[in-house]
Amino acid sequence: MHTEDLIISLDQGIARLTFNRPQARNAASPEMLEAILAFLLRAERDRSIRCIVFGGAGGHFMAGGDVRSFTTVAKLPPEERLCTFEARVARNAHLFNVLQRLPQPVVSSVQGAAAGAGLGFAIASDLVVAARSASFVLAHVNVGASPDAATSWHLPRAVGVKQAMRMALLGEPITAEAALAQGLISHVVDDENLAAFTDQLVQRLANGPGVALAQAKSLINRSLGNTLAEQLAAEARSMGIAAASEDFIEGPSAFLEKRKPAFRSA
Numbered sequence: 001m002h003t004e005d006l007i008i009s010l011d012q013g014i015a016r017l018t019f020n021r022p023q024a025r026n027a028a029s030p031e032m033l034e035a036i037l038a039f040l041l042r043a044e045r046d047r048s049i050r051c052i053v054f055g056g057a058g059g060h061f062m063a064g065g066d067v068r069s070f071t072t073v074a075k076l077p078p079e080e081r082l083c084t085f086e087a088r089v090a091r092n093a094h095l096f097n098v099l100q101r102l103p104q105p106v107v108s109s110v111q112g113a114a115a116g117a118g119l120g121f122a123i124a125s126d127l128v129v130a131a132r133s134a135s136f137v138l139a140h141v142n143v144g145a146s147p148d149a150a151t152s153w154h155l156p157r158a159v160g161v162k163q164a165m166r167m168a169l170l171g172e173p174i175t176a177e178a179a180l181a182q183g184l185i186s187h188v189v190d191d192e193n194l195a196a197f198t199d200q201l202v203q204r205l206a207n208g209p210g211v212a213l214a215q216a217k218s219l220i221n222r223s224l225g226n227t228l229a230e231q232l233a234a235e236a237r238s239m240g241i242a243a244a245s246e247d248f249i250e251g252p253s254a255f256l257e258k259r260k261p262a263f264r265s266a
Contacts, residue, residue: 116151133176209265
């Protein structure tokens with residue numbers, strides 16, 4: 001699906017998805033979300049895509065849902081509002097399921113505001129690089145709404161229940177430095193270095209051992225729902241899968257020959 005609300009570029013195995021509604025701080029539109037889902041479903045099966053990067057156009061990451069569109073629905077009777085918004089959120093649920101299960105590393109490069117669904121995309125990513133001036137907010141409560149975009153699932157796992165409650169109940173923004181300290185994001189860089197640092201990071205991931213990276217992602221994502229015995233069994237299975245890849249031949253050879261490995265498997 002093509003829409004001007006999302007810019008997609010592919011280069012050397014790196015897919016860049018740019019939220020492109022700068023006039024609305026990149027607030028998500030139905031067309032944008034449908035295009036993201038369509039691309040992620042394609043990427044899940046296309047192992048030539050080795051890394052996926054989310055970013056925003058025009059100085060902001062994403063300001064969540066388009067609150068202006070809420071005013072039309074607000075004119076409906078309560079029962080119709082209930083059905084309309086339940087259906088709207090349910091339609092987007094599959095997107096975040098797919099995002100969670102992708103084998104490729106996913107990186108969010110955050111400048112400006114990451115609010116609501118924008119926070120959802122950021123914390124659903126494997127790594128988050130934020131400009132020092134960026135901010136993160138679960139803003140739903142400020143407009144009389146409740147969390148969506150998988151934020152209520154990811155936040156407690158990332159920052160703990162009390163900090164998640166604080167963000168959900170108070171709707172207060174936190175700085176990039178605070179987000180880093182709480183474990184919400186992985187990196188903070190000076191604003192002028194955001195693009196360069198992100199490029200360096202995603203190039204490293206794209207050139208990494210694809211099978212091993214996919215297995216590492218899967219292990220970490222499953223760990224909180226597994227018993228120790230289940231996790232140990234998963235580790236054994238994942239090690240076998242990684243060892244069966246060509247990269248497991250290249251990695252030890254490069255180490256012993258004191259050279260940089262040239263990983264190729266996806």
